[in-house]
Amino acid sequence: MAGTDSAFLVEAATYLGAAAVAVPLFNRFKLGSILGYLAAGVIAGPYGLKLLHHQEGVFHIAELGVVLFLFIIGLELSLSRLWSMRHQIFGLGAAQMALTGVVIAGLFVSANVMPIQAAVIAGFSLAFSSTAFALQWLKDRGELNTAYGNQSFSILLFQDLAVIPLLAAVPVLAGVGADGNATGATIKALGVIGAVIIIGKFGLDRIFRLVAGSGSREAFAATALLVVALTSIAVAWAGLSMALGAFLAGVLLSESSFKHQIETDIEPFRGLLLGLFFISIGLGLDLGIIAEYWLIVLGGALGLVVLKSMILFMLCRLMGANQKNALRTAATLSQGGEFSFVVVTLGVGSAMFTGIQANLMSAIVTLSMMLTPALVAIGNRMADSAPDVGDDLLGPEAGRDHAIIVGFGRMGQIVSQVLQNSGVDIVAIDRNPQHIRNAERFGFKVYFGDGSRLDMLMNAGAAEAQTIILCMDDPESVNHATIALRASLPNVTIIACAHDRMHEIELRKLGPDVIVRETLESSILMAREALERMGYDDNVIEDYIQQFRSLDRERLLAQIDEGPEAGMHLIHKAYSQKDK
DSSP, X not given: OHHHHHHHHHHHHHHHHHHHHHHHHHHHTTXXXXXXXXXXXXXXXXXXXXXOOOOHXXXXXXXXXXXXXXXXXXXXXXXXXXXXXXXXXXXXXXXXXXXXXXXXXXXXXXXXXXXXXXXXXXHXXXXXXXXXXXXXXXXXXXXXXXXXXHHHHHHXXXXXXXXXXXXXXXXXXXXXXXXXXXXXHHHHHHXXXXXXXXXXXXXXXXXXXXXXXXXXXXXXXXXXXXXXXXXXXXXXXXXXXXXXXXXXXXXXXXXXXXXXXXXXXXXXXXXXXXXXXXXXXXXXXXXXXXXXXXXXHHHHHHHHHHHHHHHHHHHHHHTTOOHHHHHHHHXXXXXXXXXXXHHHHHXXXXXXXXXXXXXXXXXXXXHHHHXXXXXXXXXXXXXXXXXXXXXXXXXXXXXXXXXXXXXXXXHHHHHHHHHHHTTOOEXXXXXXXXHHHHHHHTTOOEEESOTTSHHHHHHTTGGGOSEEEEOOSOHHHHHXXXXXXXXXXXXXXXXXXXSSHHHXXXXXXXXXXXXXXXXHHHHHHHHHHHHHHTTOOHHHHHHXXXXXXXXXXXXHHHHHHHOTTTTGGGTTOOXXXXXX
């Protein structure tokens, strides 16, 4: 038992060590973390230093990274936005899949590489792009929500939908009969999707609200992972892609108050497992096959990325995309996809492909992934040099950048009303479920989460926010958020609420743009009302308030320099008198 545990730890340490060395190195040379993971797998794998070996169990665990990634992508969408993308999904996505599959199959038949049935399956399997690779690339560059990012995502989503018909076609074209009744499989798939939608729409938010009320972050994270796992298992049982099931669960939770906290809790698992997935792809690259058939593998990989890029560019232009976005979409989706490995394995089991053919196609797909960063760089350079005709610029109705309000208590509610009614888009966050329930009663959308954490704020869009307003009732949380934001986003505007005078002194050292003491303005207003009802003139009242502000600021600065007792005499200093 001890020996087994030790072997597991050694292998785990090797995986982590390979990633820890390769990824920072590749990032330093601006080659990207994905290529770093792939290279780590190749170097440490059975055809490199032989430190790691490709194991199906590890690969299946690593696939959870893709599943979690699609779940997070789903969280960033909504059903309404998904519906608005339907023309791109079923228009551009279907056209890409059909045209690419037919062209590649035709090339295989013309070259007499394989019979027509096998060529059709091979062609359509190579038409898939890597969901994990492309979306991670877009997310790393912050371009997932751009025009070409939406195009790329629409195509990838249709590819996930095409999983079940292609898998069903393999045994049919291989001549071994269909695996079950096609109509029954379709009904089963639709039934499961319908059940997932109903349960997700009416049950998930209540479950997360109940768990959040317990105050346990660990239980909340476990619940989020459980939802992803159960949804993926149910959809996989229906014959669909696990990643598609996770994406669907994410979309159903996209309108939930808990979306940002769920994303924050799952992100570390997603990043680690997705890295393991790319290392596993690198481990599976058979350098022996490449050495023996290097011309076929290299030519096949180059041919695949060039052919797919040309088809994608043409289709994007036909669908109305400008030249820049078409070039970027074509480069991003030019590689083969991880789903090709599944189809190839099934094809070998059905005697459709020989072992050599399967190894060559796997090597071509893996190498095409490795070529993608270079192709993306070329595509971006071509896009940047393309003439700018302004066809992607927004009109005068473009909305403003949003504001993030952290803490939806007494101050947060009032600030939200003023900004929202002024036409500003608001993202409100609070970690108290009771505040969220009360806000919902009055029509406010408040997300659950710990706003003192930088990862939570980044998931809520802090990098794109015009203003971040910290209204939490916990001074330490305000301080932590200010420190983290100022270190990571030095140019973002931070307006912080100070709990009291001593808290304002602490905050001034942390560098928010504006500090508002919680009770200061309301207390001044009460004093103003009292003086007015006691018969003082408006101009006299205004003068006294200005004198108070000046003395209060002088005392505050003295306290910052000399301590809490400094400037005490200013508290009792009489104002310069005017007539009542």
